[in-house]
Amino acid sequence: MFSFSTKSESISDYHAFIKKYPDNHNVKKAWDKIYFLATNNFTPEDYDSFLKKFPNFPEHERVMADLKKSKMVLFPVSKNGKWGFIDSVGNLQINCEYDWADDFTEGTAVVIRNEKAGYISKAGNLIIPFSFDEANAFHNGVAVVKRSSKYGLIDKTGKQILPFAYDDISGNDEKEKIIVALKAGIYNFYTIKGELLFEGKFEKAGDFSCGRSYVVQNGQYGFINTKGAMAIPAIYSWAESFHNGAARVKLQDKFGLTDTSGRSILQCEYDRIDEFSEGLALVLKEKKFGFADARGNLVVPIKFDYTSELSSSNGFQSGLAKAEQKKKRGLINKEGKFIIPCEYDDIRNFSDDLCAVKRSGKWGYIDRNKKQKINFQFESAWDFSQGMARIKMKGKTGFINQKGEIIIPATYDEATDFADGISIIVLSGKKGVLDEEGKPVIPCEMDEIKLARKGMLKLEKNGKVSYFGLFLKKQVWAESGF
Numbered sequence: 001m002f003s004f005s006t007k008s009e010s011i012s013d014y015h016a017f018i019k020k021y022p023d024n025h026n027v028k029k030a031w032d033k034i035y036f037l038a039t040n041n042f043t044p045e046d047y048d049s050f051l052k053k054f055p056n057f058p059e060h061e062r063v064m065a066d067l068k069k070s071k072m073v074l075f076p077v078s079k080n081g082k083w084g085f086i087d088s089v090g091n092l093q094i095n096c097e098y099d100w101a102d103d104f105t106e107g108t109a110v111v112i113r114n115e116k117a118g119y120i121s122k123a124g125n126l127i128i129p130f131s132f133d134e135a136n137a138f139h140n141g142v143a144v145v146k147r148s149s150k151y152g153l154i155d156k157t158g159k160q161i162l163p164f165a166y167d168d169i170s171g172n173d174e175k176e177k178i179i180v181a182l183k184a185g186i187y188n189f190y191t192i193k194g195e196l197l198f199e200g201k202f203e204k205a206g207d208f209s210c211g212r213s214y215v216v217q218n219g220q221y222g223f224i225n226t227k228g229a230m231a232i233p234a235i236y237s238w239a240e241s242f243h244n245g246a247a248r249v250k251l252q253d254k255f256g257l258t259d260t261s262g263r264s265i266l267q268c269e270y271d272r273i274d275e276f277s278e279g280l281a282l283v284l285k286e287k288k289f290g291f292a293d294a295r296g297n298l299v300v301p302i303k304f305d306y307t308s309e310l311s312s313s314n315g316f317q318s319g320l321a322k323a324e325q326k327k328k329r330g331l332i333n334k335e336g337k338f339i340i341p342c343e344y345d346d347i348r349n350f351s352d353d354l355c356a357v358k359r360s361g362k363w364g365y366i367d368r369n370k371k372q373k374i375n376f377q378f379e380s381a382w383d384f385s386q387g388m389a390r391i392k393m394k395g396k397t398g399f400i401n402q403k404g405e406i407i408i409p410a411t412y413d414e415a416t417d418f419a420d421g422i423s424i425i426v427l428s429g430k431k432g433v434l435d436e437e438g439k440p441v442i443p444c445e446m447d448e449i450k451l452a453r454k455g456m457l458k459l460e461k462n463g464k465v466s467y468f469g470l471f472l473k474k475q476v477w478a479e480s481g482f
Contacts, residue, residue: 002026040156042107069122076101090476094124105137128158161194176208198228210242232262265296277315300336351383374404385417408438
């Protein structure tokens, strides 16, 4: 009776069964199914919504416990060779019982037991059994999994959306949500529900973006639309995916820009086109560069001298970009007008109304009126962050304030800019952490220090791991032998 009444396995069917057969021994099973289907995104919003829709759910405390855990940030940890999860204060929330564990994504985490991968929730419940040789994190509600050398696709209920029949699966852009699956040289394009949109034989196919996917035919790049029709003929020697309605393309060793209709925004006559930054892209022609917008307008004329270092400066930042003329550098605005003339050997950008500039082999700082505010005395100097700037003297790194005063002595081999009140420093090949007063928060004893989440650092030393809570200002968990 239960199987017949709920053969569609929908929330409405399970709920109807409960109403019609309130004393049936399968009622708990029906409620469990409803609960899982209604909350399988595992977000706080899911649990809040569930309580409003089903106030008569018999296990209210269970929902409240899952709601509380869904709000937690959990971190994978290892103990005696087994993996589990701690919270942000170091309390063990999921026991160390797995052979390996990944970070939580979309409310789920991949865990491995006996060489098979499955998925758990933040409540520690196994939501998808250990049945995969490989498993990837969920993205837009679906995950790529592997079994017997073939890839498939599942949703958060564990339902097979695509069978284990593909050599590769990719795609699933946030907006497009189109899956690209390769099988025996044929590219198949699906919705995230597993509905086949179209298929085609290509030498290569990219993921969809802005309604287009690049494909390669006879060694040439073109673009198809979401119906599989060629939207832009395969005439290019190279192309990339679309970003904000434009894509870089290459024809006979020259770069250009095309829109989604195939109209040339910029003809293929440039030696280089960088990625867009703040709406503008550096374009290079005959060793001179300028900037173009996404409509193909050369808003900054091609008249500045080019070196590869200018591309690595990432174009426009805070409305200004580095420019060079006659081996001297300055800053221009988006109209191509000089804010700082090309008078310096090198230049960075403005931060806290000060700009690091280099002259005669030394760095100092000027204001927006070109007035020198901090003397030319440093081997290197960087932007200000949180009221401090990194500088290098005698091969060592320290920090100054906006008056040019040394507030953290130059005694470190390397250091990062201050962020969230800390700087990661390097001394004799080991890493540590300083606070804004220059006091060591973590001594230079670590092999690696990474930001695991906001407010939490992951430390590695001699192959062991620990977590350090920045808000608590202490180590909240450490692997045995750390």
